[in-house]
Amino acid sequence: MAEPAPILSLQDVTKRYGAIQAVDGVSLDLADRSFVALVGASGSGKSTLLKTINRLVEPDKGAILLEGEDIRRLEPHALRRRMGYVFQGIGLFPHMTVTENIAIGPRIAGATIDAARVGALLQLVELDGSYSARLPHELSGGQRQRIGVARALACNPQVLLMDEPFGALDPVTRNALGRKVRDLHIRLGLTTLMVTHDMAEALLLADRVLVMEQGRIVADCTPHELLAGDGGSTAQALVAVPREQARALAELAG
Numbered sequence: 001m002a003e004p005a006p007i008l009s010l011q012d013v014t015k016r017y018g019a020i021q022a023v024d025g026v027s028l029d030l031a032d033r034s035f036v037a038l039v040g041a042s043g044s045g046k047s048t049l050l051k052t053i054n055r056l057v058e059p060d061k062g063a064i065l066l067e068g069e070d071i072r073r074l075e076p077h078a079l080r081r082r083m084g085y086v087f088q089g090i091g092l093f094p095h096m097t098v099t100e101n102i103a104i105g106p107r108i109a110g111a112t113i114d115a116a117r118v119g120a121l122l123q124l125v126e127l128d129g130s131y132s133a134r135l136p137h138e139l140s141g142g143q144r145q146r147i148g149v150a151r152a153l154a155c156n157p158q159v160l161l162m163d164e165p166f167g168a169l170d171p172v173t174r175n176a177l178g179r180k181v182r183d184l185h186i187r188l189g190l191t192t193l194m195v196t197h198d199m200a201e202a203l204l205l206a207d208r209v210l211v212m213e214q215g216r217i218v219a220d221c222t223p224h225e226l227l228a229g230d231g232g233s234t235a236q237a238l239v240a241v242p243r244e245q246a247r248a249l250a251e252l253a254g
């Protein structure tokens, strides 16, 4: 049987900043409903690559297709409606309430969302309606990230792009929110692409892990394959970190 068409297809995507080749000819197909993690050293081009997908960064060369359609031919707000994103550094609007923050995507797209829908979105990220009138500074970091996820889901996107969404959180909250996002990914039938520095998080949440180095994808494996030693030296150096931690903890436990 033929493979189903990919939901997202990157073709020779290239981006240079002066002398720096941030993304170097990346070609990649993402299957519908897959959960893909993008890992790699700082500066390897992960964020730049992610941002080309929703046109926060325009590539110098190459094309990106969403369900076969070149994203440059889509209206920006139509594209944003189909792709939710949670990016570090693109936080909540500080002077807007939780409700206003969640409603911003639909509003820009010319739609309104009612209180019941805001309540349903809050419920998705396990917050009750009492948070709707709060301002971002009245929330914890983990609650803010939950609102960020609710905001990204407000337009019922097909694709969820996340750049280190849990980076600034304590390990317990990070773990819980990671699982929550994985549940939502399955429940809502999303295709998720998540940048993370944490190989353990990638192995535990994703069904496919891409490793970037100097603007290129140098490994493209399932967690199982990575744990079996595949993917090459850069990938294995990253897998060695959680593996060594697990070994040291097992030794401590005696």
Ligand SMILES: Nc1ncnc2c1ncn2[C@@H]1O[C@H](COP(=O)(O)OP(=O)(O)OP(=O)(O)O)[C@@H](O)[C@H]1O
Pocket: 017, 020, 021, 022, 040, 041, 042, 043, 044, 045, 046, 047, 048, 049
């Ligand atoms: N707007 C920009 N102007 C100039 N150089 C940039 C810009 N954005 C990124 N770069 C450079 O491109 C390269 C890739 O950066 P990018 O942020 O994509 O890496 P990353 O893998 O996401 O890193 P990190 O894990 O530290 O977030 C880096 O060398 C970075 O300094």
